[in-house]
Amino acid sequence: xxxxxxxxxxxxxxxxxxxDLPHASWAAEWRPLLRRFGAEVPKMKPVQRVSYEPLPLxxxxxxxxxxxxxxxxxxxxxxxxWHLPVSAVRDSGLRREMLQFAExxxxxxxxxxxxxxxxxxxxxxxxDNGLPLIAWxxxxxAQMAGEESSAIAAPTGQSGAGDGSFSMHSDxxxxxxxxxxxxxxxxxxxxxxxLPMDDMWEIAAQSGVPEDARQKMEAxxxxxxxxxxxxxxxxxxxxxxxxxxxVTRALSAAAIEVPMARGQGYFVNDREWLxxxxxxxxxxxxxxxxxxxxxxxxxxxARLDAxxxxxxxxxxxxxxxxxxxxx
Numbered sequence: 001x002x003x004x005x006x007x008x009x010x011x012x013x014x015x016x017x018x019x020d021l022p023h024a025s026w027a028a029e030w031r032p033l034l035r036r037f038g039a040e041v042p043k044m045k046p047v048q049r050v051s052y053e054p055l056p057l058x059x060x061x062x063x064x065x066x067x068x069x070x071x072x073x074x075x076x077x078x079x080x081x082w083h084l085p086v087s088a089v090r091d092s093g094l095r096r097e098m099l100q101f102a103e104x105x106x107x108x109x110x111x112x113x114x115x116x117x118x119x120x121x122x123x124x125x126x127x128d129n130g131l132p133l134i135a136w137x138x139x140x141x142a143q144m145a146g147e148e149s150s151a152i153a154a155p156t157g158q159s160g161a162g163d164g165s166f167s168m169h170s171d172x173x174x175x176x177x178x179x180x181x182x183x184x185x186x187x188x189x190x191x192x193x194x195l196p197m198d199d200m201w202e203i204a205a206q207s208g209v210p211e212d213a214r215q216k217m218e219a220x221x222x223x224x225x226x227x228x229x230x231x232x233x234x235x236x237x238x239x240x241x242x243x244x245x246x247v248t249r250a251l252s253a254a255a256i257e258v259p260m261a262r263g264q265g266y267f268v269n270d271r272e273w274l275x276x277x278x279x280x281x282x283x284x285x286x287x288x289x290x291x292x293x294x295x296x297x298x299x300x301x302a303r304l305d306a307x308x309x310x311x312x313x314x315x316x317x318x319x320x321x322x323x324x325x326x327x
Contacts, residue, residue: 011028017260106302127183
């Protein structure tokens, strides 16, 4: 099939969350393929955690030693991503069809408003196969883009407040789109919060965030395409500022609350939407499941990546350090 003949990867469906946002799920044409992918997962190598860019020698040694002792990297590295090589799908016919699926995913455009609620995303691939699918998609998109930082399936950490909530924020990774699917949902806890970026500016001003801080946030929003700018954007809201308590309260109060079930999620432009989380008790999930509560893929689609490619040429001329930051 050519790109023009590929079915869209997602199709609109009836809302099942009670939230007034578009809802979507995998298109019917792709569901048999996802079932075949799920059936192949037991034959694949395990999903890896890798850095999307080379780590310095000393850091590689520390990570290797920690993994040898504990099975874990020992620290949160913002360049780490879940990864399953494209070649992990050994059947050449299935791999060819999955690459067509990935191409449709890579070319998908969010509807007007830049936000979609996802539902029934694990029905066909299998409830236990969300991670292999996201990790494999990450590898396929990075391969199509020709740039490892164009797709990041970052493992979830233990971020958030003491009560498990997470203030409204934008991740500001190098890629702009954020595709989240919940693998373990806790009833009445840890609901997703969504807020349009346009609403945030007015609320921030009313909450006392000064103009110069808001200007820094806008600059970080633009520059995030070249570097992981989480701190540069969010610290203007949540640093040690006199306005932080009020803006934290006001943004959460204004957000859309979306209780999620397993296999549901959201798909937004991270430059246009803030997201957060309601209270999630520390014992709501066993420790071994906490980084598997949701699987997320930040990536640039084909249109966004075309613009990012032009900018990468400029960045390479001036030099880059960790996570794409200019020297």
